[in-house]
Structures are given as structure tokens and as C-alpha cells.
Amino acid sequence: MNSGSAVRRLSAWDAERLRSLAAEYDTPLYVYDLERVRENAARLQRAFDSEEISYAVKANTTRPVLSTIDSTGVGAECASAGEVERALAAGFDGADVRYTAVNPPARDLDYVVDAAADEDLIVTVGAADTLDQLAERGFSGRLCIRANPGVGAGHHEKVSTGAAPKFGVPLNRVPELASEAVDRGFDLVGLHAHAGSGISGEDLEAHRELVARMGELARSVIADVGSIEFVNVGGGLGVPYREDEAPLDLDAVARATREAFGDVDARLGIEPGRYFVADAGVLLTRVNTVKPTPETTVVGVDAGMTTLVRPAMYDSYHAIRSLVPDAGDRETVSATVAGPICETADVLGEDRPLPDPEREDLLAVDNAGAYGYEMSSNYNSRPRPAVVALDGDETQLAVRREAVADITERETWSE
């Protein structure tokens, strides 16, 4: 069994410290614990000790998080030119960076073709069309082909990518495209596929099936083109969000992944995002309105779907706890925790047991380190929150709080 706690609950955070951070930096506030990011990386590296690990930077691209993950020695998987730029700026070695093109805008390709020449990064294509566009730009870097394995998985249908036509080249077309790429002079180094995000429980079977299909595909491509360096089977490792959920047994997942891959003359790689950062982040928010109704107590807070969109977008569950010091002395009520956005979907949690809430109470939303700040928006002209990063006793303001002026400053129209 893999050692080390595989999920960090809010109780592991220092409540006093969170209260003082909220007082100093105001709310809503994202807080990241870089030590926890390192622990998560170490747990992954222990379990997948013979595999190549990359961090899917889309989960959290805040600079201290990227630098921390870079220092653990893993690579970076990037979904846009912007992510590549930020990964390189944070210190990732270009040779360890992969850009996964998904219907790539021309601007992305212009950037990565230049970057690939300077930095030796790998470009992954999910369509023959993208290969043509790379050829038109004289791409001379390392190439990877993304397959659509025809099997998807994930915590919600909206994040199950493996069988969605949008992603990758149909499995049976890959050998032909791979040979064509080599004939056209591309340096084909790898194959890639990704089942989806938030994989656990029964979905692990789908992941195993994907790995098996990729192993078979790799053997066929190698037989045709001679050799490739790696096969990356994507990210998606789930983490528990509900209090009663069990963490993944990473050792078992690693073993099953290896077994399903079989005997292939190429390195096996994975690219998790969420697993590195989800439980290393917490979102602090303050109660601004308490409204008892016949159905529930509505607890209005200053964080909403513009701060953390996952509950509104995927019906995702995030534990919500009170950080009030005297919480134990209060009666428990069943609360609907709702944000300040003019949308019915703007609810962070329903039927949540909370100590009878009062205005100014500080609440913490758990497991907010992955796809939290990353997916925040300015809808309703809400400025994005601030982000602080903790490293032991040190606190660093990683992203300052936006002002409305930050939103309007790019407007060019005037009277």
C-alpha cells in the first residue's frame, strides 16, 4: 500500500493561520500549500517509479505551484501556447514540455513551432489537419500523435474525453498517419491518449482498457515505423471530494497500468493534473447574508461560480466547513451555501451541515487546488480573488486580488 495520506482534509490545515490569512488578504481567497503539492508529487513518483510523469498544468498554473512541481523533476503537459509560455517561464526544461494541440488556433502553432525550434519541446497532434499546419510552418521538432482510444471515463460526462470525437485521431487511423508523418520527415517520438478526468472506482476499468488499446497500438506503430520513444496514457487520477470517499490505491493503479500496457519497446508515461494539486488548495469565503427559508437556511457568501465553477458546471461536491472558533457551541443547521452571482446555478453546496451561520463567519471550501482559480471568471463584473501560497512558515501573495479597473482597462471604446 502506498504510504502517506492520500487526501488532505481541512482539519489538516491550521485553522488559526487560515483565519489570519483571511483577515490579512480578505476573501474570497485561494490558499495553496506547496508542501502538500510536494507530498502529492512524491506519492505519485513512488507509485509510478518506472514511468515518466508530467504535470497537466491546466489544473493549476499559478507560478509558485509550477515552480514547486518543476523542482520535483516531472515534466509539463500544456494545452495552449499560454500554458507552454508559463511552464517555460516557471523553469520547466523545454525538452520536458509537451504541447497537446486541441483544434489549435494559428497563433498557438506559430508560437510552439518557434518554441520547439528553440526549446526542443514536443508537439502532440490530434488531427491530420494539424500535422499539415505544422508542415506548412516548417516544424522541425519532436512529434507525438494523440489517439482517440474510443473509451472514456471521468467524474462527469463533460470531462470524459477518451471517446469524444473532438479529441485525437481514431485509433484505427493512427498507424497510417504515423507512417505518413515519418515519410514526410517528422521526428515521431510518441503516442498519446487521455480517458478523462477524475477517474476512480469502476472508471479504472475504462482506464485499463485505454492503456491496453494503446499498448496494442504502439506495438503496431513500432512494427511499421521502427521505433518511438514513449506512450503517454494521459492523466485523470481521481481524488476523494466527499468525506466518505476512499483515496485511490496508487500502487494498485500503477501495477494495473503496467500490466495492461504489456510488453512494448517504449517508455510508459502519465500526465495527472488534479492529483498534484486538488487537496493542496482551499478556498476561503465569508458569509454576507443569512436567510432562513421554509426549505433551507440560505447562507450567502462572497465566493460564487465565478470563483469556483465546478459545482455549477459539473455538480461537483466540495466539502464546506466553518472556521469560526466557537463553531462547536452553535446548533447545526442544514444550509444552502450560495454565491453572489445572478444565476440559479450559483450554489457551492446544498444540504450542508453548518454551525448556525452568522454574517462575517469564515468558511472554507475543501479540495479547491485543482481547476479552481484556473476556471474563475469575471462574469457579473466580479473581480477574480487573490491567491496566497504557503511554504512551511512562509506566506507569499501569488496573485493579487483583481479590481474592477483590471477588468475594464482593456476596453478601448470611449465616448
Ligand SMILES: Cc1ncc(COP(=O)(O)O)c(C=O)c1O
Ligand atoms: C490531455 C489531458 N491530459 C491530462 C489532463 C489532466 O487530467 P487530471 O487533472 O484529471 O489528471 C487532462 C484533463 O482532463 C487532459 O485533457
Ligand SMILES: N[C@@H](CCCC[NH3+])C(=O)O
Ligand atoms: N476542469 C475539470 C477537469 C479537467 C478537464 C480537462 N480535460 C474539472 O474541474 O473537473
